[in-house]
Amino acid sequence: MRPDLILTPEASLFVSATSLRHRLEWFNRLRWGAAGLLVTAVAVLGSVTRIPLPVAPLLAVAGALALMNLGYVVRNRIFPARAIRTEIRIVKLEMACDLVLLTLVLNLTGGVENPFLYVYVLHVVIAALLFKGREIFLIAWLAIGLFTAAITGEHFGWLPHHHLLGASTLTHELRYIGATLASFWFVMLSGAFVSASIMRHNRAIKDELVARQGELMAADKAMIDFFRFVTHEIKSPIGTARSAIETAVDMQGEALDPGARDMLDRASRRLEQATDIVKDLADLTRTGVLRHEPPQPVDLAALATRIVDEQRELAAATGQQLEVVAPAGHVTISTSAAALGKILGNLVNNAVRYNRDGGPVTVTVTPLRDGARIEVMDEGIGIAPEDQARVFDEFYRTAAAQKKSSLGTGLGLPIVHRLVHELGGAVVLASVVGQGTKVTVELPMAPPSGIGDGGTA
Amino acid sequence: MRERTVLVIDDDIDLVEIIRVTLEREKLRVIDAQNGERGFALAVEQQPDLILLDVMMGTLDEGFQVAYRLRSEPLTAETPIIMLSAVGERTGFAFDKDKDANFLPVNEFIEKPISPRKLVDLVRRHLPTTN
Structure with missing residues (x-):
């Protein structure tokens, strides 16, 4: 079997701080991608479209994201993984920061007018990969809270609103805001529910596989140990019988009747064959x-x-x-x-x-x-x-x-x-x-x- | 010259009997023990001229442990030891005759099943020439 397919409890998620760290390295790469994508989008949109983006604040947010990510990477490199609870708390904090930055980007790019508001769903999916049920909903609720606060804040003028489409009135349109929030809440909560269910199901399957594979490997080992014991136990009496025959033939020397000697030689040869079969069977069952x-x-x-x-x-x-x-x-x-x-x-x-x-x-x-x-x-x-x-x-x-x-x-x-x-x-x-x-x-x-x-x- | 004595330490009593018959025809005295503990005691008590020692008795390496004990006991430190080992044994006890023989305190190995002629040859070769 391929070694990377041998399941261990380690391979199952949410078990050890080390396996969590392993996942985080992947998320760090994702975050580099997000920062890069934001810078590229600002550059492209700024030069190609006529959308008036606040370039400097957006680049500042991208810089902050990159800086934070650098901090995470350095931390992961320098400090060994701590207790699983501590690690999870740190990851939750990291994800909360990501959500705050995302809300900031959304606020800077038109708020309710920006169709990219569903990037939040991505965070819920990532949370589902990392955490069990409760944490997934925590992330979903945090996203809902931040987004709702940003949208209502812009509507009531507590937060600045950056118009994407000139003097758009969408942010003043209460029915539009209501519909957007309703769809957002629905997608986030149902998304969290579906991801959590799928992941729970997957983890259950994985746990089952880990247990079954362990049982199979143990049974395999027990079988081979048993076979080893049996081959030894069979070889010993056969060997002794052969020695006994040879000794008897030797003792009689020339006095032994040729017919009797032939019979004993035949018996000895067949015993030799039996030994060979047992030895070959041992070779045949030996794996690895x-x-x-x-x-x-x-x-x-x-x-x-x-x-x-x-x-x-x-x-x-x-x-x-x-x-x-x-x-x-x-x-x-x-x-x-x-x-x-x-x-x-x-x-x-x-x-x-x-x-x-x-x-x-x-x-x-x-x-x-x-x-x-x-x-x-x-x-x-x-x-x-x-x-x-x-x-x-x-x-x-x-x-x-x-x-x-x-x-x-x-x-x-x-x-x-x-x-x-x-x-x-x-x-x-x-x-x-x-x-x-x-x-x-x-x-x-x-x-x-x-x-x-x-x-x- | 006193009768020369060979001590056989093996838990297979039939094999011990075969060795006894074979060696007694060569005018050797044979004493035997069916486990390492008793074998060691007998070796110290009787000081045989040569010891035939089975590798696998109660445990996988009981024979080797007995061999080490015999070597560290002044009364038996110089007694030739021939080990009886099963060929191609896959017992889980890692032992390679060619590689490990140099590190083991024994003079020779004889592979089971034991041929009486080979046994006599080996015993004759390793029996001390003088008492």
Whole structure:
């Protein structure tokens, strides 16, 4: 899962002073925008239209807004976030100042004549993003109070009125003022109500998701811990049984009846297979390799050589030649050496086990523009086209593979598939029956962030 | 020359029996304990020539803790220790044999399942040549 989608109580709003601060940085940017917009509007309207704006007072208001914002930014940079209650009180004060300045701008630009009076709604929406119900209505009521005071003040001549449309009489038209105020009150209060409801609903969903995700992650971890315990508990008795058989065979030496020895050898081999299955199952269920082992530079040729060397003894038994082909110099990518070692180990082991006697196994390392390619090629029994997609399924073994070697786990390629995916790469299989198989693994220069660190293993 | 003694500390009594049979055929005396505490006491009391010690008993790293205790006890500080560990164990206890062996006070690891021949080889190699 993408790390930024992992929900924490921190991510839920209104929880910590730090998360509140994070939001405020965004509002600071908005405020810079507002100050800039006001200056631009004054400049454009002053030069293009013939609207008589009081330029100096408006620029003073824009300056005051910018100055205040600078103060907020500096405060946020210098002082660490305080208790959540204190932070919220400061934010409320900031928003109140914004509303006062907005009212001042509105008063300077025609008051009731200015159609931009609904900029107040924006503040209510922002308040809904920041606060819970009560505070949203507080902001709405403050806006209503300031606007109503400004409009009535202008009407009764307690405040100066700046005419936008020459000698407009709108500010003296009581019916117009009444209608404007009614619509303003209605929009502000209904807006506050709707925003508060939506946000309350969203927060409830988020809280639910946080809780559910926590439960899921805990259940996942419990499952993996349980699986770990089970694999260990199964491996121990199997291992002891194998040792017991081997010891019994050793004790009898030459005296042991060949038929009995064959039976015990069979039992021992099947126990070995059971151990392999348990180990492979543990690998298959292990997720988050990159979280346990952060990506580091891996020299692919060196790794391939080490893996191939581990299989030489097995290969030599049937006269196979193992070879690593790599360009001069290092082909290095950032990845998990352990996971890639397991991938190559499985692929080379498969190649050796299903190769023709004396056939070559070639591991080719090729640098790509944005990563690297590793091919493991044999001249073995091959995989029929209808089986090629299924070999990545857990426990699926082709009939030919079962005939060639009865002891596979059927988990080698599923593990490869899983791990390659965790490393952010892709695996492709090409095969011709009777001629051989080539498995191509392509890996990125570095695993994309967020891949492979999911799970809780 | 007194009979040489190997102490096996492992909670798997069947495995202890396998090791006993194997080593007794090599004319070694085998004593055993099923937990770290008892194993440590027995090591101090009997001073065996070599100790076979399981990594995972009651807890994930009980074996290692016993190994450290044995090393810090003067009577057993020099006794060779061979640790029995399960291969590819994913127990949550971070332990890498290749990396960690140098920091651990043990002489050798033998991976489970234990092959009797390998066991005899390793024990012979690490048994002190003189008493």
